[in-house]
Amino acid sequence: MSTEPVTVVARRVLDDRGDGAVRLGAGRAHGKAILLGEHAVVYGAPALAVPVPQLTAVAKARRVGGDGPDEISFAIAGLESPEVTSLPTDGLQHLVTEFRQRAAVTEPMRVDVLVDCAIPQGRGLGSSAACARAAVLALADAFDRRLDAGTVFDLVQTSENVAHGRASGIDALATGATAPLIFRNGVGRELPVAMAGSARLSDPAGFDAVLVIADSGVSGSTRDAVELLRGAFERSPRTRDEFVSRVTRLTEAAAHDLLQGRVADFGARLTENHRLLRDVGVSTDRIDRMVDAAVAAGSPGAKISGGGLGGCMIALAGDRRESAAVVRGVRQAGAVRTWVVPMGRFAGHDD
Ligand code: MEV
Numbered sequence: 185m186s187t188e189p190v191t192v193v194a195r196r197v198l199d200d201r202g203d204g205a206v207r208l209g210a211g212r213a214h215g216k217a218i219l220l221g222e223h224a225v226v227y228g229a230p231a232l233a234v235p236v237p238q239l240t241a242v243a244k245a246r247r248v249g250g251d252g253p254d255e256i257s258f259a260i261a262g263l264e265s266p267e268v269t270s271l272p273t274d275g276l277q278h279l280v281t282e283f284r285q286r287a288a289v290t291e292p293m294r295v296d297v298l299v300d301c302a303i304p305q306g307r308g309l310g311s312s313a314a315c316a317r318a319a320v321l322a323l324a325d326a327f328d329r330r331l332d333a334g335t336v337f338d339l340v341q342t343s344e345n346v347a348h349g350r351a352s353g354i355d356a357l358a359t360g361a362t363a364p365l366i367f368r369n370g371v372g373r374e375l376p377v378a379m380a381g382s383a384r385l386s387d388p389a390g391f392d393a394v395l396v397i398a399d400s401g402v403s404g405s406t407r408d409a410v411e412l413l414r415g416a417f418e419r420s421p422r423t424r425d426e427f428v429s430r431v432t433r434l435t436e437a438a439a440h441d442l443l444q445g446r447v448a449d450f451g452a453r454l455t456e457n458h459r460l461l462r463d464v465g466v467s468t469d470r471i472d473r474m475v476d477a478a479v480a481a482g483s484p485g486a487k488i489s490g491g492g493l494g495g496c497m498i499a500l501a502g503d504r505r506e507s508a509a510v511v512r513g514v515r516q517a518g519a520v521r522t523w524v525v526p527m528g529r530f531a532g533h534d535d
Contacts, residue, residue, distance in 0.1 A: 211321025308490015404494030451484025
């Protein structure tokens with residue numbers, strides 16, 4: 185499932201020296217891309233995000249019975265390198281403590297969790313939240329707990345707040361969503377966006393476009409980007425207020441465009457949101473070049489996506505031919521890999 189070289193971090197498999205009972209649990213999550221509203225969402229603006237179903241995080245928990253102190257180990261496989269910033273292990277360890285409380289686990293927690301993460305790290309694609317979500321679901325399965333959606337969200341947020349510093353919660357939600365969602369102040373709502381040509385969905389027109397995601401090949405730390413803006417906004421509350429209110433207007437209008445199938449208007453708002461993010465300092469020269477290249481290749485709109493300071497950009501493309509031209513353009517401008525993602529609902533994970 186992961187196409188990247190497997191790196192195992194701090195792997196330690198428990199000996200089955202207890203009462204012999206071994207219980208396995210599994211959990212899955214996927215990547216996400218923010219369409220509009222990143223950073224402003226931390227200050228109360230709405231944000232739009234789409235799930236990226238082809239980038240998966242799959243966790244397996246192996247729980248060993250018997251008495252004795254807690255013994256918990258995590259391994260993350262499929263990461264490009266253990267040195268990449270914001271390795272979510274600290275967050276995951278924190279998450280286990282919270283899991284014990286929220287799931288009312290009274291028995292010893294003797295468990296190995298292996299997360300196979302095909303989502304590249306530091307690219308704004310939600311790898312830390314997806315790893316945490318997959319781990320929570322695998323732990324719940326291994327300990328035979330049924331957690332409601334709110335509890336899963338809270339647990340993922342516990343880990344995200346360690347990984348990102350101050351997480352809005354959009355990644356925690358979008359990595360489990362099955363449709364585009366709008367998120368504000370901790371509350372998310374999936375939007376009934378039909379993919380054009382989808383017979384299962386009621387809106388026959390749909391949103392007639394796909395999303396090209398392009399990796400700049402440079403890792404960016406969301407924590408650093410959030411910190412950078414926090415400092416800048418503390419020095420200039422007026423800059424913060426203007427940024428947040430402009431992004432709010434753009435995102436609200438873009439949500440209507442998405443629901444009405446207005447691809448050109450939606451694209452223009454993406455590019456405008458890119459300018460605002462560039463002006464507050466979270467874009468990079470390479471990403472600016474990739475955005476320009478996408479628009480020059482015929483994309484209705486493009487922008488940086490996620491925390492920034494590197495990472496990915498996104499570009500709308502009307503059809504397969506246009507997406508091929510956009511992919512060629514962004515690759516010539518420096519993208520090291522690309523994904524083409526549907527904009528509508530997809531089937532979710534069962535576990
Ligand atoms: C990260 O994917 C999105 C940010 O807005 C941070 C957050 O919302 O937690 C940069």
